[in-house]
Each structure stands twice: as structure tokens, then as C-alpha cells.
Amino acid sequence: MTEDARLLTTDLYSHFKRFATTADDHLLIVAPFIRLSALQAILQNVSIPHVVVVSTWRTEDVLRGASDTEIYPFLRTRGWALKLHSRLHAKLIIADLRRAIVSSANVTEPGLGLVQRPNLECATDVDLTIADQRWVLNLVFQSPKVNDAYYSAFKNHLASLPTSHSRPIPEFYPTTLEDYAGAHSDQLPISDSPAWLVSRLVSLRKFGVSSLDHDTLRQVLHDISLFSLSVESSPEEHSRILRDKFFGLPTIVRLQGFLHSERYFGEIKNWMRDHWIDELPPSRSKLTRSVQVVMAWLVELSDGKYVLKRPRHSQCLVPSSERAVAVSP
Secondary structure, eight states: OOTTOOEEOSOHHHHHHHHHTTOSSEEEEEOSOBOHHHHHHHTTTOOOSEEEEEEOOOHHHHHTTSSOTTHHHHHHTTTOEEEEOTTOOOOEEEETTTEEEEESOOBSHHHHTOSSSOOOOOEEEEEOOHHHHHHHHHHHHTSOBOOHHHHHHHHHHHHHSOSSOOSOOOOOOOSHHHHOOSBOGGGSOOSSOHHHHHHHHHHHHHHOGGGSOHHHHHHHHHHHHHHTOOTTSOHHHHHHHHHHHHTTSHHHHHHHHHTTSOEEHHHHHHHHHHTBOSSSOOOHHHHHHHHHHHHHHHHHHTTTSEEEEOGGGSOEEEEGGGTTSOOOO
């Protein structure tokens, strides 16, 4: 807990708004109930590229006005993400995976004190430990991301309901979020290579979070959650888990179907772009980085199934069945 930690009991809106501006790179807002005007108020002065909001969107909550579906287009137009978790009850706002406000308040006008008679709420500031950071990232990865198809289907579901609800309100249970067959930035590793990740896990276990710079820590925590790794495991166990789980990632499963013959870097990059399902298309640099990482992981973990060659000064991924076939210089 921070040295000046105290119980915040009044004017939570100002505390949340000020705290949001302290994030250098990543901001996470978590609450079961979120109203658009309250969310806009918190994010009014935020311009960082990575903002993720996690909420619930139960049908009954939306119908009675506790939650607001319009937060999705608001976030989408800014390149920010909305995720949903059906069992969410936590309320917190996190800056750069290092500091947080933990609160009893939802992101609503009564919760944050934006109305004349607000709710009686409280909050406090905390510093996140490595265990806290892993818990937060697990929450994020267990929360599927809302996309245009899901948003449209959910809006149609709401519109189809009668205005008078004398019967129990039917919940919305689509498979849209989980079943999209494409690349997703949250569901691919971001570490340079498995060996790089394992070496940083060893540093994390021996010397703690202070041994890694912010960007390295972000990459390591991302992949810890993606592959459900334990910091206490041995390097050999880490390597085994990475090998097993990497080839089970949906994008990698589908990509291997495309890699039945040699593929140049540009071909894999085009495939990734065509199968990308984040709502905003990736930047050229982000896509290039993703392909570089995926190729490195495929080569390192495949036990020789894939090899990397450089014909015509371009990287070419060659499956083992074609290793005996000469590649033109």
C-alpha cells in the first residue's frame, strides 16, 4: 500500500479522473456497472494508447439503466477495448499495472458522486505486487473482448425483448466472442522468443519485479497470463508448458494450416492482417512485430518442424517436409 494511502470517501470522481491521468501507457477500468457519462468524465483527459474497460452487461442491468451499451462505440472510436466477465464484482482502476484505486463504487453517476444525492462509497490507493499483477492480467485474459458482431447481436437481443417484463428476462448467451477465427493481439505471445521469456522468468523469481524494466515486465506478465505460467517453476517446466500451449493457441492452429508449404515473411504478414479480429486494424509496425514474434516462436518450439531461411534477402519459413527441397537463392 502506498505510504500516503487513506480511505477516500468523498468526491470519488475527482480522485478517479486525476488517477487516470497518471497512467503512462496502460489504464484498466473494472466495474460491473458502467455508465457512458461517468466513464467519459473519468477519461476526459486521457490520451494514452492502451485503455481496457472490463464490465458485465447482464441484460437486466442494461435494461434498468445500471449499465450502458454506448460505452462500446465510445471506446472503439479511440482504439480502446471493452471486455466482459459474467462473474465480475470487483471495482478498480489500475495505472500501468503498478498502482490501483480499489473501490466499492461502480463507474456510474451515483457511484462517483456526479449527482446531488450520491451513493455512500469509499476507495483507497494501493501498490500492486507481482501476485496482484498476475491476478489482474488473468482477469483481463478471462474476459472476452467485445467486437462489432457481438455488439450488434446484443443490441438486437435488447430490441427484441418486450417493453413489459412480467416474465424472467432472458439472458444473452452468444458464442460470438469466443468463436471468431482470427488473430487477436491479446491471444498471441509478445515476448521476443520462448528462451527470452524463460530467462526473464528466472530473473523475476530470483530478484523480483524490480529486476525488469517496465516494458519487459509488461511483456513477461502478458505471457505469464497467456500461458498460465508459474514464476516458481523451473526453466525446463516453463519450456515444456510453452511448447504445449503455444501450438494450442487458436491463431497458431489456423496459421499452421497456411504453412503447409514455404511462406515468405510478407505472405505470413498478409495472412495475419486478413485474419486479424481486433476492431481497429493493427498498425504496420505492430503487425510486423507480431509476425516476427510468431515466426521466432514457431522455429524455436517446433523441434525442427519449421526452419527459417533467407532466400532473396527475405525471411522464409519452411516446413520440415520441404527442408530437402532447395530454395532458390
